[in-house]
Amino acid sequence: MRDIVEQQKIAAWAALDLAARHRETVLWNAYLKAMRQTERGAHGSPAAFIIPAAQHDPLTMAKLVNKLLGQGIVVQRAESQLTHDGRVYGAGSFVVSMAQPKMGVIRWLLGRTFYPDNTYTRNRDGAPIRPYDMSTDNMAEFMGVRVDPVETPVSANLVAVARVIEPMGSVAPGSSGYVLDGRLNDSFRAVNLLLDRDVAVRRVDDAGRPGARPGDFLVPRAPDAVAAEVAQATGVDFEAFAGDATRGTHEVERLRIGLYDRYFGGNMDEGWTRWLLEQWGFPYTTLRDPRVKQGSLGREFDVIILPDDDLATMLGERRSTSRGMGRRPEDYPPEYRSGLGTEGVEALEAFVAGGGTLVTFGEAGTLPIDRFELPLRNVVADRPSTEFWSPGSTLRAHFDNTNPLAYGMPAAGLVTFLGDNQVYELVPTANNQEIETVVTFVERDLLQSGWLLGEDVIAEKATMVAVRHGEGRVVLIGFRAQHRVQTHGTFKLVFNALLGGGDATVATAAGSGGG
Numbered sequence: 180m181r182d183i184v185e186q187q188k189i190a191a192w193a194a195l196d197l198a199a200r201h202r203e204t205v206l207w208n209a210y211l212k213a214m215r216q217t218e219r220g221a222h223g224s225p226a227a228f229i230i231p232a233a234q235h236d237p238l239t240m241a242k243l244v245n246k247l248l249g250q251g252i253v254v255q256r257a258e259s260q261l262t263h264d265g266r267v268y269g270a271g272s273f274v275v276s277m278a279q280p281k282m283g284v285i286r287w288l289l290g291r292t293f294y295p296d297n298t299y300t301r302n303r304d305g306a307p308i309r310p311y312d313m314s315t316d317n318m319a320e321f322m323g324v325r326v327d328p329v330e331t332p333v334s335a336n337l338v339a340v341a342r343v344i345e346p347m348g349s350v351a352p353g354s355s356g357y358v359l360d361g362r363l364n365d366s367f368r369a370v371n372l373l374l375d376r377d378v379a380v381r382r383v384d385d386a387g388r389p390g391a392r393p394g395d396f397l398v399p400r401a402p403d404a405v406a407a408e409v410a411q412a413t414g415v416d417f418e419a420f421a422g423d424a425t426r427g428t429h430e431v432e433r434l435r436i437g438l439y440d441r442y443f444g445g446n447m448d449e450g451w452t453r454w455l456l457e458q459w460g461f462p463y464t465t466l467r468d469p470r471v472k473q474g475s476l477g478r479e480f481d482v483i484i485l486p487d488d489d490l491a492t493m494l495g496e497r498r499s500t501s502r503g504m505g506r507r508p509e510d511y512p513p514e515y516r517s518g519l520g521t522e523g524v525e526a527l528e529a530f531v532a533g534g535g536t537l538v539t540f541g542e543a544g545t546l547p548i549d550r551f552e553l554p555l556r557n558v559v560a561d562r563p564s565t566e567f568w569s570p571g572s573t574l575r576a577h578f579d580n581t582n583p584l585a586y587g588m589p590a591a592g593l594v595t596f597l598g599d600n601q602v603y604e605l606v607p608t609a610n611n612q613e614i615e616t617v618v619t620f621v622e623r624d625l626l627q628s629g630w631l632l633g634e635d636v637i638a639e640k641a642t643m644v645a646v647r648h649g650e651g652r653v654v655l656i657g658f659r660a661q662h663r664v665q666t667h668g669t670f671k672l673v674f675n676a677l678l679g680g681g682d683a684t685v686a687t688a689a690g691s692g693g694g
Contacts, residue, residue, distance in 0.1 A: 227332060228289045235362055243324045249343075256273055318665070321595055322666070349417070350410050354417075355399075359418075361587040379430065394583075435464070437479070437484070443511065448540060452540070468518060474522075480535065487542050493543070494546075532648060536653075545557065547646075554611060558602050568631065569596045569629070570629070571596075572627075577619045578592060579616065582617050585675065591621075594642065594666075596659070617644060619641050
């Protein structure tokens, strides 16, 4: 560790010394680079990107703009309605011109991109070579924000955005009750803040209810000071609501969440999931192997999350894995060796059978499919990369937003799909009615950005399902809905599984005692 620190110090001082000795040259080179990039952007295609004010989740759009500003990108806002290339954009839309020094970054963060497929990216046998990381890094697609590329410069009443956007939610005056937009990620944070303050919240299920959509949150009563505080903290508007708050709704219950965290080198996906829960205010308990093996999990938990991980590592069967960074269990002290083993698997299945909800991300779905014998098959498992390949791409999918697990989602959108993620096909049984399909890939032209081979393998197949198992259920999210806390566009699929009440979940906050 000392050697690493010393090398970092040497490198840092060397860069500072070089810049100090050659200040004029460094600045001149930076100027030339910025000027040339600006010229390229001014004469290239596209000329700009427009971020329409009308978005499915405008608060997430504001987060996107703030991330652009944080990288030194110039963003302008339309003060009034503008028309460009035959499209009308409302006041408050944003324009990002390519005629600026960061045009290269803008192109990759906002523009549709395709990973090269050629002799440089394939082995001699034709097998694709895995990219170092993702095959796309389109931030707008990850976040579910619509961005339109345009071929000509935007001429309109534009004002540069000088500082980060801090949405301030409003509270309808004189209202006895409020409705929160269930399409907003931040509404879930608002709900958690309200639950922290013992304010009752209900959720709409009835599609015919006036003034609210399925998935919207109703707050029958809340002190004015609390509503104002939460609105200011989250940017969520508390709109006026009147009428019977119980009709066509269910009470939102705070579920007791257990997040599985193994040893053996740790699990990055667990860390990102932990951060997501913390940022949006979901209380959770870290759950490790010894506690799982004790059983009786239903006494303490209503929902248990298994972050993306391979089956052998979770069970403690593999002696050398990439996820374990090539180390062997015997390299660790006994108390820090991972492995659910047979005891842990049986405890998890008993938890679900007794009324609990198990949520799996990515490859972790293999555990309940194989060990609980769920009537599902992962159609991309063990496929050679020449038949199916998607190393970090955005793919088009349909969301069944009439299902409580997809409340607040658009009917169509994008999912971020990585290698080792899962796609499901039902195995015919007498109980297939116990399976709910939540997210399904489109029929064709699945690829939005990145690299995809073999789209026919997954076309029109499910990548998120819920399977009833005993008195509980398993929610399998085959893709990375919370990947690196970047994929805001699919966060709600996770959040919905963590809020209880009514028919929206099998588990109950009162505890099932299962397992």
